Amino acid sequence: MIFSTLEHILTHISFSIVSIVITIHFITFLVDKIVNLYDSSEKGMIITFFCITGLLVTRWVYSGHFPLSDLYESLIFLSWSLSLIHIVPYFKKNQNLLSTIIGPSAIFTQGFATSGLLTEIHESKILVPALQSEWLIMHVSMMILGYAALLCGSLLSVSLLVITVRKKRKFFYMSNHLLNLNESFFFGEIESMNERSNVLQNTSFFSPKNYYRSQLIQQLDYWSYRVISLGFIFLTIGILSGAVWANEAWGSYWSWDPKETWAFITWIVFAIYLHTRTNIKLKGTNSAIVASIGFLIIWICYFGVNLLGIGLHSYGSFTLTSN
Amino acid sequence: MNNLCSTTLPKIEAYNIKNVFKSRAHYSYPTNSFLYSSCSTKNGGKITLTLTFSSKKSVFCKLETSKSENNTKGKKKSSQLPTKTIIAAPEPGGAPTVSGGGAPVEPPENKKVGSRLLKGLPKKVLSVLSNLPLAIAEMFAVAALMALGTVVEQGENPDFYFRKYPEDNPALGFFTWRWSFSHSTEAIRKQEYSDTLPRASVRDLGVVLMGAGYEVFLKGPSLYAFKGLAGRLAPIGVHLALLLIMAGGTLSAAGSFRGSVTVPQGLNFVIGDVLGPSGFLSTPSESFNTEVHVNRFSMDYYSSGEVSQFHSDLSLFDLSGKEIMRKTISVNDPLRYGGITIYQTDWSLSALQIMKDEEGPFNLALAPLKINGDKKLYGAFLPVGDTDSTNLKGISMLARDMQSIVLYDQEGKFAGVRRPNSKLPIEIDGIKIVVLDAIGSTGLDIKTDPGVPIVYAGFGALMLTTCISFLSHTQIWALQDGTTVVIGGKTNRSKGELPDDMNFLLDQVPEIVESSSSSSSTQSDIVSG
Numbered sequence: 004m005i006f007s008t009l010e011h012i013l014t015h016i017s018f019s020i021v022s023i024v025i026t027i028h029f030i031t032f033l034v035d036k037i038v039n040l041y042d043s044s045e046k047g048m049i050i051t052f053f054c055i056t057g058l059l060v061t062r063w064v065y066s067g068h069f070p071l072s073d074l075y076e077s078l079i080f081l082s083w084s085l086s087l088i089h090i091v092p093y094f095k096k097n098q099n100l101l102s103t104i105i106g107p108s109a110i111f112t113q114g115f116a117t118s119g120l121l122t123e124i125h126e127s128k129i130l131v132p133a134l135q136s137e138w139l140i141m142h143v144s145m146m147i148l149g150y151a152a153l154l155c156g157s158l159l160s161v162s163l164l165v166i167t168v169r170k171k172r173k174f175f176y177m178s179n180h181l182l183n184l185n186e187s188f189f190f191g192e193i194e195s196m197n198e199r200s201n202v203l204q205n206t207s208f209f210s211p212k213n214y215y216r217s218q219l220i221q222q223l224d225y226w227s228y229r230v231i232s233l234g235f236i237f238l239t240i241g242i243l244s245g246a247v248w249a250n251e252a253w254g255s256y257w258s259w260d261p262k263e264t265w266a267f268i269t270w271i272v273f274a275i276y277l278h279t280r281t282n283i284k285l286k287g288t289n290s291a292i293v294a295s296i297g298f299l300i301i302w303i304c305y306f307g308v309n310l311l312g313i314g315l316h317s318y319g320s321f322t323l324t325s326n
Numbered sequence: 327m328n329n330l331c332s333t334t335l336p337k338i339e340a341y342n343i344k345n346v347f348k349s350r351a352h353y354s355y356p357t358n359s360f361l362y363s364s365c366s367t368k369n370g371g372k373i374t375l376t377l378t379f380s381s382k383k384s385v386f387c388k389l390e391t392s393k394s395e396n397n398t399k400g401k402k403k404s405s406q407l408p409t410k411t412i413i414a415a416p417e418p419g420g421a422p423t424v425s426g427g428g429a430p431v432e433p434p435e436n437k438k439v440g441s442r443l444l445k446g447l448p449k450k451v452l453s454v455l456s457n458l459p460l461a462i463a464e465m466f467a468v469a470a471l472m473a474l475g476t477v478v479e480q481g482e483n484p485d486f487y488f489r490k491y492p493e494d495n496p497a498l499g500f501f502t503w504r505w506s507f508s509h510s511t512e513a514i515r516k517q518e519y520s521d522t523l524p525r526a527s528v529r530d531l532g533v534v535l536m537g538a539g540y541e542v543f544l545k546g547p548s549l550y551a552f553k554g555l556a557g558r559l560a561p562i563g564v565h566l567a568l569l570l571i572m573a574g575g576t577l578s579a580a581g582s583f584r585g586s587v588t589v590p591q592g593l594n595f596v597i598g599d600v601l602g603p604s605g606f607l608s609t610p611s612e613s614f615n616t617e618v619h620v621n622r623f624s625m626d627y628y629s630s631g632e633v634s635q636f637h638s639d640l641s642l643f644d645l646s647g648k649e650i651m652r653k654t655i656s657v658n659d660p661l662r663y664g665g666i667t668i669y670q671t672d673w674s675l676s677a678l679q680i681m682k683d684e685e686g687p688f689n690l691a692l693a694p695l696k697i698n699g700d701k702k703l704y705g706a707f708l709p710v711g712d713t714d715s716t717n718l719k720g721i722s723m724l725a726r727d728m729q730s731i732v733l734y735d736q737e738g739k740f741a742g743v744r745r746p747n748s749k750l751p752i753e754i755d756g757i758k759i760v761v762l763d764a765i766g767s768t769g770l771d772i773k774t775d776p777g778v779p780i781v782y783a784g785f786g787a788l789m790l791t792t793c794i795s796f797l798s799h800t801q802i803w804a805l806q807d808g809t810t811v812v813i814g815g816k817t818n819r820s821k822g823e824l825p826d827d828m829n830f831l832l833d834q835v836p837e838i839v840e841s842s843s844s845s846s847s848t849q850s851d852i853v854s855g
Binding site (some may be wrong): 035130131132133135136138222225226228229232235236239243246247249250252253254255256257 | 774778782
């Protein structure tokens with residue numbers, strides 16, 4: 004009982020802090036940078052991180068197994084990974100870009116996890132025989148860390164595409180802020196798909212007026228590359244440890260299970276991304292297109308396959324029926 | 327009939343087409359590129375040629391057929407083109423037909439484009455992959471490197487190699503340590519990052535770089551330093567690891583045995599009887615004669631009643647009947663013996679052991695019942711009265727798992743539930759029944775897989791090399807120009823951090839206040855300042 008209360012408290016604290024952090028971001032972007040507010044948003048993310056960590060630890064102690072056995076727990080872990088990336092000092096130099104991506108992503112995952120859709124599976128469940136292995140921690144945590152990093156990186160690429168498309172259309176006047184971008188991620192993605200043919204022909208044109216924007220594009224390009232490379236490492240380790248585990252539990256290291264296949268597809272898409280980066284001609288928009296395809300693929304892999312509830316990975320499946 | 331075709335033209339043909347474009351269309355095309363074409367016939371004896379170059383440029387051109395083209399310069403190839411390239415797609419059940427230039431069938435426009443994309447791409451990929459000289463060159467490179475590895479001493483520290491194979495006096499002729507020192511300030515300034523340090527010495531810079539983990543090479547006034555060379559080489563390792571995994575996977579597919587068996591507790595089976603080969607490389611081994619005895623099959627339950635784990639206590643016996651090994655396996659904990667792995671994968675119920683009116687024990691066979699869904703349900707039937715009568719009645723028993731048995735009387739009404747080891751009797755229609763035990767059978771998967779060690783080696787290598795690939799290969803050149811040092815650098819991955827890192831390092835380079843080698847002008851500057 005104490006555990007579940009504690010869990011509730013931590014969930015709500017982290018959720019409200021993330022919302023406050025996002026509000027602060029909006030304010031700092033709308034109004035001039037208020038240093039104090041900005042600092043507090045930094046602190047807010049750190050508090051969120053510790054809250055979610057506490058939440059996961061509570062669940063671990065309470066259920067007796069690593070809290071990654073179902074979708075709810077993996078979503079919480081995903082938002083934990085997102086806030087972890089935020090905290091990693093390596094990315095500190097570029098807080099601005101990443102914060103705008105990570106904040107909303109964290110709130111979406113957190114919000115979805117705690118929303119009514121998944122109430123049935125909030126209860127910490129028992130672990131089926133196949134999941135009772137040390138490999139669970141290694142495999143699932145690596146996969147989700149990989150997803151988190153890849154999502155961040157591909158969102159950066161999506162925003163790059165949005166800027167490029169807008170630049171071409173001249174709808175979006177230069178502003179010093181990324182604010183509007185953030186809102187138009189999902190809309191922009193659909194739009195950018197329509198515009199893909201244009202983007203392919205679109206060669207970079209720089210004028211002094213566009214100086215800031217071209218610099219921003221370069222930054223987005225570079226950081227999405229770095230974050231995706233990091234996520235790719237996690238994804239590789241996750242898939243391979245999963246294969247080793249499968250050889251222990253199911254009797255085959257690769258059985259073309261839908262989830263396995265989609266993880267492999269995700270891996271290939273991001274491998275393509277990394278290869279496009281090696282070619283100067285394909286850098287920039289083209290690689291960003293690949294990354295945004297990867298963004299969709301991750302969601303198919305993470306949710307789509309589970310929605311179908313087929314195959315050997317059907318533990319995390321959930322039903323969307325509201326009863 | 328689809329009269330649309332797409333085929334790779336022979337080189338000579340391609341050359342002729344170039345001439346057509348030169349003379350008639352004035353179209354610039356990429357030279358030395360792969361050239362693919364798809365052509366379609368049109369009404370009025372015209373051919374639409376679609377050329378796709380490897381640079382993704384495609385060119386559409388309408389050629390006239392032999393009739394009208396005969397008097398032009400390109401007579402030879404245009405008369406050849408249609409007959410050579412128009413091969414109609416085979417009709418279902420019919421042989422492919424080769425039609426002349428004037429076949430008056432107009433294909434739909436969108437189909438033409440789609441076909442070009444679909445048919446052109448695999449061809450392009452194939453032609454690159456099936457490049458025999460490339461494959462041979464690769465194999466030669468691997469062989470040559472291995473051969474070289476046997477000549478060069480292994481496992482020494484780098485200094486040894488520098489002494490043994492000095493730069494100026496190459497020992498192996500082709501194998502030299504050639505560091506690309508840069509001798510012009512122009513070249514250095516052209517790098518992605520460049521800076522000038524006044525009143526500094528290239529030696530101090532070298533010391534600072536060494537402190538930051540760089541490999542530093544000094545030669546006179548010029549300096550070359552690099553860091554993270556592994557990051558540049560690791561991608562090669564990634565691809566080699568992938569090849570290793572593929573090789574292992576192929577071996578797995580071609581050389582393994584698989585089988586699954588459901589064995590009731592207390593029975594045994596011979597491994598070789600269960601296994602079936604998966605490919606032409608599958609060869610049975612000695613250990614296939616091993617006999618497996620299922621000593622016990624049990625299930626663990628959570629307090630909520632759900633299954634937490636399955637256990638099978640297995641004993642292995644060799645041909646002479648001697649026990650070689652005994653292990654209790656469970657999901658995630660298989661048994662491994664002589665290349666054979668036995669996994670716990672499934673379960674079912676085989677029999678109920680009961681006492682009827684203090685007689686017995688009897689074993690009643692349990693049959694799987696498929697009612698709805700995949701839930702397991704087993705049923706047994708205990709006949710009551712005359713077993714030869716046509717209207718046979720009896721007691722039915724249903725079991726979902728080994729925990730509880732539901733009993734129904736002769737009329738099919740619910741009579742009660744008993745736990746198998748509770749020893750609590752139940753009286754149905756005057757018959758006293760004690761459910762002694764539910765005997766389960768274990769579902770085992772058995773396999774041999776010679777590819778696993780190779781695949782695992784590949785996995786390990788892939789993980790390692792992918793991680794190393796994150797490292798960035800940074801190269802720095804510097805040249806002493808009087809008292810100033812010109813520094814340039816480039817990196818292949820962490821381009822965003824290079825300026826910051828470099829500025830941090832250059833801040834540590836000490837400023838020379840007084841130098842013996844400095845010119846008189848700078849000396850006077852210092853004096854006057």
